[in-house]
Amino acid sequence: MSDVLTPEVDIDATAKVAVMKQLPEPGLRPVRAESPLHHAQLDEMAVAAAADSASAGVVLCEQKLRGHLVIRGDSKDRQFALSVTKVLGLELPGKLQSARAKDASIRWISPDEWLVVVPGDQAFAVETQLREALDGHFAIVNVSGGQTIISLSGPSARDVLMKSTPYDVHDRNFPIGKVVTTVFAKTQAVITRAGEESWEMVVRRSFADYCWLWLQDSCAEFGLAVQQDKGNKTMVFQTG
Amino acid sequence: MLYIYCPHCEEHREEEEFHYGGQAHVARPKDPDACTDAEWADYLYFRKNTRGWHHELWVHAAGCRKFFNITRDTVSYEIKETYKIGEQPAISE
Ligand SMILES: [Zn+2]
Numbered sequence: 001m002s003d004v005l006t007p008e009v010d011i012d013a014t015a016k017v018a019v020m021k022q023l024p025e026p027g028l029r030p031v032r033a034e035s036p037l038h039h040a041q042l043d044e045m046a047v048a049a050a051a052d053s054a055s056a057g058v059v060l061c062e063q064k065l066r067g068h069l070v071i072r073g074d075s076k077d078r079q080f081a082l083s084v085t086k087v088l089g090l091e092l093p094g095k096l097q098s099a100r101a102k103d104a105s106i107r108w109i110s111p112d113e114w115l116v117v118v119p120g121d122q123a124f125a126v127e128t129q130l131r132e133a134l135d136g137h138f139a140i141v142n143v144s145g146g147q148t149i150i151s152l153s154g155p156s157a158r159d160v161l162m163k164s165t166p167y168d169v170h171d172r173n174f175p176i177g178k179v180v181t182t183v184f185a186k187t188q189a190v191i192t193r194a195g196e197e198s199w200e201m202v203v204r205r206s207f208a209d210y211c212w213l214w215l216q217d218s219c220a221e222f223g224l225a226v227q228q229d230k231g232n233k234t235m236v237f238q239t240g
Numbered sequence: 241m242l243y244i245y246c247p248h249c250e251e252h253r254e255e256e257e258f259h260y261g262g263q264a265h266v267a268r269p270k271d272p273d274a275c276t277d278a279e280w281a282d283y284l285y286f287r288k289n290t291r292g293w294h295h296e297l298w299v300h301a302a303g304c305r306k307f308f309n310i311t312r313d314t315v316s317y318e319i320k321e322t323y324k325i326g327e328q329p330a331i332s333e
Contacts, residue, residue: 095250110304111248166254180249181303183256188302 019131021124022144035064036148036208046228057156057222060215063149063200064229067123069116070109071130073138083133087126088116098179098192107179107192107202115190115202119231120144146205150215153198156222161199163218165191185214244298245322248306261297263287264309290314295329298322 024031042062053059073080081092090099090106092114098107103122107115118126123144130140152160161169167182168174169191179192187210190202203211216224242255269275269283288294294314299307311320311329320331 110306113304166256182253183302 017131019124019127020142022142023121023124033065035062036203036205037062037064037150037212040209040212042226043228045226049225053225053227055223056154056225058152058154058160058219059157059225059227060219061151061153061227061229063151063231065120066144066149067116067118067120067126068142068144068147068202069118069123069127069130070141070143071114071116071138072112072140073134074112077136080134080136080138083135084114084130087129087133093179096178096180098177107190109181109190117149117202147202148205148208149200149202150208150211151194151198151200152215153195154222154225155197156219157197157199159222160215160218161191164214165189167191169193185211187211242317242319244310244319246300246303246306247308247322247324248300248304253300253303257300257302259299259301261299261307264295264297293320293331 042060049056071084073084075081075092075094084090084092084106088104088106089101090104093099093106093108095111096108098105100106103119104126105117107117109115116126123142127140127142134140158169165182165184167180174180174193176193176195179190181188181190184191184201184203187203187207189211192200192202194200201211242258243252244255244258245252246258266283266287269279272280275283291314294312296310296312297307298310299305308322308324309327309329310322311331312318313320321329323329
């Protein structure tokens, strides 16, 4: 309404954003952290099922406790794209594409939004570097606590996706590197094709258990093996 | 089921990824305080009930989460075009 007063805007204050370092300094007492699928005890299942994994149609792994950063900005702004590349060493991927380096990946989410995934202990450093490198109209939000990644691999991984999503996962429509946000069971997932027989799904924390239950059910006919997360280098996290 | 082309993802997707957002091109009055109650009510509540081509707002809710417009036949459900917010439809009803 027109009788609302315009607030006095302090430019310096708006330029400063509260960036939270979510992990303790090295050397300090470790903190307990639980991934969204902590309660499922996947690591224990992985050890118990190690012998079956060769014959399993689907191998599932939670890539847990990674650093997830949502970046928003204008992809047509060359400086924006260059700055992201400078920090991550990755090209800002175009529509429905993803890019990955050894320790970082970036997924296209929408025309002005990307998801950057880095090792959990690097989220703060990468966010800080991005904030220093970027200028103008952009946003970065650390959403690490809000979602997790479930990877599916093996000869039947695609069959499980065919049961779970209306999206066409055939080679001609879903080549390696492509990423789509779509319906998964009765929720949503950001699905990336990581390799010939390997796929990754970013799912919401509150739906992780539902996805896990759904996947156990839909993988049963192909044989499901759970794998330990070897890439979790966040040593300050103790789950005991 | 409709098979809808998202102009942001530039792909056809299943209808279950989308939500309907009502009639498109409903402009908010420039100066709401200057509206009569009838004009304001018309803006808030009254929509067309078209038989034939209808411009409507949709959101790619389970995908890129962007809004866009569709020109759809309310009788045959045929989708004639989809276009971004701010663009004008090729077909007027
Ligand atoms: Zn879309």
